[in-house]
Amino acid sequence: MERVEQQEPVAGSKGDAIRPPLDIQAHSEQKDYETIGTPFVTDPKMTARNVNVYYGDKQAITTISLDIGRNEVIAMIGPSGCGKSTFLRTLNRMNDIIPICRVEGEFCLDGDDIYADDQDTVLLRARVGMVFQKPNPFPKSIYENVAYGPKIHGLAHSKAELDEIVEDSLRRASLFNEVKDQLDKPGTGLSGGQQQRLCIARAIAVSPEVILMDEPCSALDPIATARIEELIDELKENYTIAIVTHSMQQAARVSQRTAYFHMGKLIEVGDTKQIFTMPKHELTENYITGRFG
Amino acid sequence: MDRTTHVDQHTSQRYSAELEGLRSSVLSMGGLVEELCRQALEALVRGDAELARKTVKADSQVNEMELNISAQCIDILARRQPAARDLRMVVGIIRMVANLERIGDEAAKVASMARKLADDRDRQTYLSEPKHLGDGVSAMLRGALDAFARLDVEAAIDIIARDPEIDREFKTLTRLLMTHMMEQPQRVKNMLRVNSCARALERIGDHAVNLCEEVIYLVDGNDVRHLGVEEIKLRHRGG
Numbered sequence: 001m002e003r004v005e006q007q008e009p010v011a012g013s014k015g016d017a018i019r020p021p022l023d024i025q026a027h028s029e030q031k032d033y034e035t036i037g038t039p040f041v042t043d044p045k046m047t048a049r050n051v052n053v054y055y056g057d058k059q060a061i062t063t064i065s066l067d068i069g070r071n072e073v074i075a076m077i078g079p080s081g082c083g084k085s086t087f088l089r090t091l092n093r094m095n096d097i098i099p100i101c102r103v104e105g106e107f108c109l110d111g112d113d114i115y116a117d118d119q120d121t122v123l124l125r126a127r128v129g130m131v132f133q134k135p136n137p138f139p140k141s142i143y144e145n146v147a148y149g150p151k152i153h154g155l156a157h158s159k160a161e162l163d164e165i166v167e168d169s170l171r172r173a174s175l176f177n178e179v180k181d182q183l184d185k186p187g188t189g190l191s192g193g194q195q196q197r198l199c200i201a202r203a204i205a206v207s208p209e210v211i212l213m214d215e216p217c218s219a220l221d222p223i224a225t226a227r228i229e230e231l232i233d234e235l236k237e238n239y240t241i242a243i244v245t246h247s248m249q250q251a252a253r254v255s256q257r258t259a260y261f262h263m264g265k266l267i268e269v270g271d272t273k274q275i276f277t278m279p280k281h282e283l284t285e286n287y288i289t290g291r292f293g
Numbered sequence: 294m295d296r297t298t299h300v301d302q303h304t305s306q307r308y309s310a311e312l313e314g315l316r317s318s319v320l321s322m323g324g325l326v327e328e329l330c331r332q333a334l335e336a337l338v339r340g341d342a343e344l345a346r347k348t349v350k351a352d353s354q355v356n357e358m359e360l361n362i363s364a365q366c367i368d369i370l371a372r373r374q375p376a377a378r379d380l381r382m383v384v385g386i387i388r389m390v391a392n393l394e395r396i397g398d399e400a401a402k403v404a405s406m407a408r409k410l411a412d413d414r415d416r417q418t419y420l421s422e423p424k425h426l427g428d429g430v431s432a433m434l435r436g437a438l439d440a441f442a443r444l445d446v447e448a449a450i451d452i453i454a455r456d457p458e459i460d461r462e463f464k465t466l467t468r469l470l471m472t473h474m475m476e477q478p479q480r481v482k483n484m485l486r487v488n489s490c491a492r493a494l495e496r497i498g499d500h501a502v503n504l505c506e507e508v509i510y511l512v513d514g515n516d517v518r519h520l521g522v523e524e525i526k527l528r529h530r531g532g
Contacts (some may be wrong), residue, residue, distance in 0.1 A: 277377060
């Protein structure tokens with residue numbers, strides 16, 4: 001995908017491996033800063049501009065602008081409390097349900113303002129689906145878990161059509177073959193990895209355009225993780241995916257673009273390969289090489 | 294940030310220690326290789342067959358160090374999954390030790406020829422040029438190792454810029470040896486040996502250049518192999 005270079009890095013040349021001066025305290029207080037790298041793309045699926053998020057008096061996100069490219073997997077990484085999950089949740093207005101949370105900025109999905117007064121959030125969340133850290137199937141059958149969304153959104157006009165959506169979604173989530181004989185069994189009876197794939201199937205069932213994933217593998221073992229990662233790779237053909245992860249190796253494996261957050265700011269965005277071999281900002285480098293925790 | 298101490302400061306102290314250990318292993322290997330080159334050259338110039346023999350024998354130590362450092366690198370790759378500058382450091386070192394090992398081989402070649410030339414009573418008539426060539430490449434090797442120790446890209450580029458002069462000297466020396474051979478056919482055998490020495494020394498210069506290219510890679514992230522020195526300077530300046 002073609003990137004739009006926002007601005008040259010602040011200090012020195014491209015070859016100059018070490019970038020702006022490191023003063024974490026000063027950086028955290030500075031409101032006006034420049035994200036290094038390529039936050040903007042030529043064909044964005046979603047755009048976020050000048051985003052500020054507050055929890056009461058506390059500012060959680062400071063002036064972030066970022067594009068999510070069409071059919072790309074973008075990984076958001078950063079230390080705990082850096083704002084990456086908060087930012088992810090602004091993309092389908094999940095923060096609306098937190099009373100003390102205030103969101104500023106412009107957000108568009110295919111050019112439509114998703115924070116417009118007449119925006120139906122239920123509809124928005126069907127277009128921009130979400131998968132959470134802990135698998136959270138409904139206490140219903142496997143079939144019902146997947147069928148629920150299409151039913152309330154009126155996507156199926158007959159039982160046969162609904163069956164087809166359920167099977168197709170389970171197949172896309174690489175779960176169908178494991179559960180085809182027990183569709184009437186409770187979803188909560190599946191293993192953790194299967195439950196997470198069930199949640200992905202549930203998210204896919206309403207034909208979303210974007211899937212947000214908030215640490216989808218942190219409760220899973222390595223094999224279940226590998227299956228989800230394989231799935232992410234397949235899903236990007238048809239969907240746009242934004243994933244928040246604590247596992248840098250996971251970000252390196254699944255994403256095409258990586259965004260590094262630090263204390264509520266978007267420090268650097270770039271091609272994943274570049275971020276993991278030659279990051280431009282010292283804070284990014286320190287984080288991915290395991291310095292300063 | 295002070296680049297000389299840049300392997301410190303990992304949250305995992307042990308990881309820092311492993312990377313620092315790797316770096317100092319490479320420096321020790323470099324020191325040994327440098328010493329072998331010096332000995333080989335001395336054996337050649339002084340006609341010291343015993344020193345030559347020792348130098349050939351010591352090459353096995355270099356080989357052992359190569360295996361040891363490669364194993365350390367694989368261990369870090371497998372267990373730490375290094376990223377960014379740490380990754381470049383490990384990958385750069387893997388390539389550097391291969392070059393250092395080859396330099397050891399070339400030094401052993403020079404030493405082995407020195408042994409055969411030790412009995413030649415006319416040695417002094419043809420040794421001043423190989424000695425000059427040898428001093429030149431030894432300085433390049435020392436400079437390359439210093440550039441690595443200090444992670445100094447400018448110094449590395451300066452070393453790379455010296456290689457064409459070494460190549461010119463080698464060609465001149467070859468022409469000179471051919472003249473000797475034509476004038477005194479009974480000395481062809483020894484002249485060919487001298488030429489082998491010169492070829493080995495010239496190769497050491499090439500390997501020193503390779504070491505410098507790795508220094509640039511691990512500091513800047515630019516892969517400058519197979520580029521001319523002007524292009525390398527341009528990339529370093531961010532062109």
